Amino acid sequence: MAAFPAILQSEWTKLRSVRSTLWTLGLAFVVTLGLGALISVLANNNFEDFAPEGSPFDATGTSFAGIILGEIAMVVFGVLAVGNEYSSGMIRVSLAAVPQRATLLAGKFAVIGAVAFAVALVTVFVTFFTGQALLGGHSTSLGEPHVLRAVFGAAGYLTMICLFSAGVTAMLHNQTLALGVLVPFFFLLSPILGAVPKVKTVAHYFPDYAGQRMLLVYQESGQPYGPGQGFLICLAWTLAALGGGVLVLRSRDA
Numbered sequence: 001m002a003a004f005p006a007i008l009q010s011e012w013t014k015l016r017s018v019r020s021t022l023w024t025l026g027l028a029f030v031v032t033l034g035l036g037a038l039i040s041v042l043a044n045n046n047f048e049d050f051a052p053e054g055s056p057f058d059a060t061g062t063s064f065a066g067i068i069l070g071e072i073a074m075v076v077f078g079v080l081a082v083g084n085e086y087s088s089g090m091i092r093v094s095l096a097a098v099p100q101r102a103t104l105l106a107g108k109f110a111v112i113g114a115v116a117f118a119v120a121l122v123t124v125f126v127t128f129f130t131g132q133a134l135l136g137g138h139s140t141s142l143g144e145p146h147v148l149r150a151v152f153g154a155a156g157y158l159t160m161i162c163l164f165s166a167g168v169t170a171m172l173h174n175q176t177l178a179l180g181v182l183v184p185f186f187f188l189l190s191p192i193l194g195a196v197p198k199v200k201t202v203a204h205y206f207p208d209y210a211g212q213r214m215l216l217v218y219q220e221s222g223q224p225y226g227p228g229q230g231f232l233i234c235l236a237w238t239l240a241a242l243g244g245g246v247l248v249l250r251s252r253d254a
Helices: 004-016 019-045 059-063 067-088 090-097 101-138 147-172 175-195 207-213 227-251
Strands: none
Touching (some): 004 019, 019 059, 019 067, 067 147, 067 175, 090 101, 101 227, 147 227, 175 207, 207 227
16 A cells, blocks of 8 residues: 555645646636736725725725636636546556555645645735735735634635535546536536525525635625635535545546
8 A cells, every 4th residue: 555645745746747737826826916906906096986885895805806716727726636637547557556546536635735725825815915005095904803814714715616626527537527517617607596586595505605705804794604604615515526536436447
């Protein structure tokens, strides 16, 4: 049986040797920071339009306006990190070296999660401080209530979305199919259902909606639940996808 640290080292080598995955992580940083900075400038210059009357201005959420684009990049990273090995046929070599399929996939998910969290953490902190600098007198700080939690929540959300995508790809064994499922799910199905009164309650328990609750500093009236429940729901989706990936790999040929 291969030692787990050796599996982690192997997975890290495979991950960093594929340029497309590294470019995707860089893109997640750039688009999250760029759009967040742009919205922060607009909010500072047109504050009355960004601050609803009678509601507190969420300076943290404003700086994280680019999270939606960063989410796309993290989904793609999760898909590529798993799918490249299937598309190239290298998964057979990996299974020959590590016959314990669950252990192999656990090592892969651990490396993907660690890298995603490290990049997400740098991204959200740089984005937060840049956004607050651009908001001028309307800014907030990490010392304000719930702000630090929201910043770490943003990093956790991006990481879990990435791992969820990796788990779905492991179940489907095909990166093109995985993207064909995940992109419409997150960016078409979820928003559409969320806008339909009779079924929007269902969309409230999708991983993207639940994860975005983790970014809230102020819980507005009408929201079904807060950041803590959002974390648990998003975590449940993530663990289900990762577990499904392990079960599929153990029960069928690569």
